[in-house]
Amino acid sequence: MDKAKEYLGLVKQTIDKLDQSAINAAAQAFLDAYHKGGNIYVFGNGGSGATASHVAGDFLKGASYGLDKRFKMICLNDNIASMMAIANDIGYEDIFIEPLKNFIGKDDLVIGISGSGNSENVVRAMTYAKDQGVKTLALSGFNGGKISRLADISVHADVMDMEVCEDIHMIIFNIIKKEMQATLMGDNPSMGKVYDDRVS
Incomplete structure (x- = not known):
């Protein structure tokens, strides 16, 4: 129980230190890519890769369901075959840059997730x-x-703990998703009715 109190306290402290203006800028970048018809690419390693996969799924379904125009979000660490081929034939350091060379366009948004911020x-x-x-x-x-230094927008979880960092990153993406739903669908997005119908 002491660990639970310690962990939750650290999560709360980290949330309190978040730069809300940076989160707002990140949400605006999502909205800009959406309106321009650009792709949104997201990627990371390990737990950050799982977060990338999660958020891509959220935007392909939850933030897009019911809209005529939808978010085009691609998780670069979801294609295992391409990652393994690139890692084996070229190098693990290039598993994300190589697919970007295939797809990237001027109206796109590229999102890198890394706890340390230094994953090559x-x-x-x-x-x-x-x-x-x-x-x-x-x-x-x-x-x-x-x-955090090279990106146009940096949202930094100021904490020396990988698990808390991963939790905060997912919270940030959920905030952005909620913001997109409110902006594009109103306060009662159509997905809510789907859930209500299935529960009733």
């Missing part, structure tokens, strides 16, 4: 996107690392 494959992909003049968003923890 994330850094390389973010740097490539910047070089192409494409908007970049970084979600980091610990001291922010390289991606």
Whole structure:
């Protein structure tokens, strides 16, 4: 029980330190990509990769359901075959930059997630996107690392704990999703009726 109190306290402290203006800027970047018809690419390693996959699913369904125009979000760490081929034939550091070379466009948004902010494959992909003049968003923890300094928008979970960092990143994406739903669907998005119908 002591660990539960300690962990929850650290989560609360980290939430209180979040830069809400950075979260607002991140939400605006999502909205800009949506209106321009751009793709949103998201990626990370390990737990950050799981967060990337989760948020891509949320935006393909929850933030898009019922809309005529939908979010086009792609998780680059969901294609296992391409990642393994690139890692084996070129190098693990290039697993995200190589697919970006296939798809990236000027109206896109590129989102890198890294607890340390220093994962080389994330850094390389973010740097490539910047070089192409494409908007970049970084979600980091610990001291922010390289991606927090190179991205156009940086949302930093200021905490020296990987698990709390991962929790905060998911909270941030859920906030952005809620903001998109409120902006594009109103206060009662159509997905809510789907849930209500299935429960009743």
